[in-house]
Amino acid sequence: MSVLSSYFLFHSLTSLTVRSDLGTWEKLSQVAVKGAEYDSRERQPHPKCLKGTRVDLLDYIYELLNKREKNRLIWLHGTAGVGKSAVAFTVAEKMRGLKMTEDTKVEKRLGGTFFFSRKHTKRRTTGYFFATLAYQLATNFPSVREDVNRAIIENPALLDPDKSLRDQMEALFLRPLRKLSRRLRECPPLVFAIDALDECTPESLESESFDEPTSESELADFISLLGEAIHEPDLPIIHILLTSRPEEHIRKAM
Template sequence: MSEEQCRNLGEAVPGCCNGAEYNSRERQPHPKCLEGTRVDLLSYIYEVLDDLEKNRLIWLHGTAGIGKSAVAFTIAERMKGLKVTEETHVEMRLAGTFFFSHKHTKRCTAGYFFATLAYQLANNFPSIRQDVNRAIRNNPVLLDPGVPLCDQMEALFLQPLRNLQPRLRGCQPLTFVVDALDECTSEPELTDLILSLAQALRDPDLPVTHILLTSRPESRICKAFQDKEVRLLLCEIPVKTSGEGVATIISVDGADVDKDIYIFLQHSFAKLTSRHTDFPQSSMDDLAKLASRAGRHFIVASTMMKFIVDNKDDDPRDRLQLMLKLTSELLPGTEVYKLYDCILSTCADPKRAYMHLSIVAALICPTPKPGSAWGFRPGFALTVMHT
């Protein structure tokens, strides 16, 4: 495969979904962990990704809006900047990414998963471009999203990785990042994908490879991860790690998140001050109050900022005072939905606002599946309304 062919593969081949890549334009603006946030969590994941001993499935899970996608993007960006060897100028440790989304036809199914990873592998490792090209030329049906995942995985994922093993022996591990598994809308496909990835990592002829997966802790996903063959490879986060006999919990939604949200708000208000020079410096007390009322959900803190900043008709200073008044009246544990109720009540026509909100909520998930948690995402509809 020529370099030009490889560059065009993602655009020309229907089996590939460029929009699923972590830094695709389709996903802008890209969520990312601010410097100084998620420090313990990121350090722990980086340590696992540096493990040279065995292949690992790393499962990061938590409720909606706590920043899992931001963690996934941050991990992918870091791995994209690390070389597999000191000698190479092209080959990076980030071997491929796929960010699922139930809002996009090609990103809500596993049918495009392995073709998309194959495209990225071929771009990152020029030595296997011919292998990928040969597999597609010999069996073009592999690019059909309806082909069994096992067939796609063998030809487009496992075989190229096996061909990389001789030259990557002793090198730093490869990393794949897969975000929002729960937004794959087919339960059989999702289960099949998790089991297939575990099967792939058990292949003894692969270079050391780690796969980071993020999702909400839905029952269908938890059930797939309970498979005994999967658990042998699994590193689950939140997870207990032992050190000097003391158990430490590393969690994506623990008390340390309040500090991270405080940093996010501090950064956001600094940007606001740079645009509005007459905007007063927010006090530490105000920031702490807003952070505590975000309910450990980054998407709630983001909605607060949109409420303060994005209304062109109102002074952001007035919106800040209104937000502080609203949050001061809420009791801990009641923050998220009552906060949104308060925000909606400030609209000029609250009844019309609620009508629009109900329409948006219905469009997000018109027929929620029993046991599924991916219907209404806290803050999403209000984010739409305030932008």
């Protein structure tokens, strides 16, 4: 084979890889629930804290989110209608406006958000949670996009909402974060916001009634996984703000 032929073979294979990566990213984009993002069109009008309101609470949350001693799971709970979603939106908006470093234009402190809702099929289950966060994380940190793509190419079932949450968390959430660990070592903590966890219901729910009970075992397993995530030793400092009603099964799982 001539040198020229070898070049064209190499070029062809490289192009094929690029197209494969693009196809994988498109698949992830289709699975990721855009409506679960804090500022999505689906959630309009966005509830948020008006200027001068909940100042003490917000200052306390920001103080926790700025601490670098250890990873934190911060649970904000309250009865329906007290403004938990408004607080979650306001915190997410604040973190979205803060850069990880002074010299970056893309990387912000908001790593990802997922706002659950009983009214929307893909937002009332944990099955799309890690794919959605992976999409947001790789959008915010383009350097891990290749790692996310590779994980999906190696195991396409990761995008199946019925796939093991543990497998999804490891491949789509923890691995990309580990990749960022060294580079973010001196940076402020990365923040994730999860709202209305009590509105999460099983994927198999077919009834249109919004009064169906939440799956306590599913929520307990999910919260347990988040607890494991923040205790991972090789991650950058991350904080997860989680809001819900003060339901007993959620309290026990915390």
